[in-house]
Amino acid sequence: MLERTTLARPYAKAIFEIAFATKNYEKWYELLRVLCFAVEDLRVISLLRDRTIPLQEIINFFLEICQKFLDEPGQNLITVLALHRRLEALPEIMRLYKEMYAERTGTIEVEFLSPVMISEDEEASFRRILGKYLSKTVTMHCKVDKELLGGFLARAGNYVIDGSVRGYLANLKSSIGD
Secondary structure (H helix, E strand, O other), X not given: OOOHHHHHHHHHHHHHHHHHHHOOHXXXXXXXXXXXXXXXXXXXXXXXXXXXXXXXXXXXXXXXXXXXXXXXXXXXXXXXXXXXXXXXXXXXXXXXXXXXHHHHHOEEEEEEEEOOOOOHHHHHHHHHHHHHHHOOEEEEEEEEOOOOOOOOEEEEOOEEEEOOHHHHHHHHHHHOOO
């Protein structure tokens, strides 16, 4: 079986190209979000995996539950994904779509962990510093992680910036050879 990312990439790319051409990024994002919400439900997953249910019934089900978000291209997306049995790949399609959007707009989402809640001024300062370091506009999602002894941990895509006490001690330990 092909890896889910490999299956999802052409669909995400096609959706992104349509969104770019029509300047409807948000509309497509909302449609993908609603579809992902639907396909992550355990009952829907069992419906999608049941090969005895005709594809047209699955298509009609999705068209009905998403009708207020659908125009003709959205209906076509559901039909194509259902016919190729790729509806379960929607969460990965959405993840790739978000990555393509961030790449195109020069933005990046950063998960910022610290042992205590940081102030708005501290968040702005970290956002500015991380933006310079990553050469992108940063959107931060701050969370408290009580397991951090001090400092912070920032995750942005494939980057991890470990400014925690634990990270500092691990670096110190490796530099002295133990």
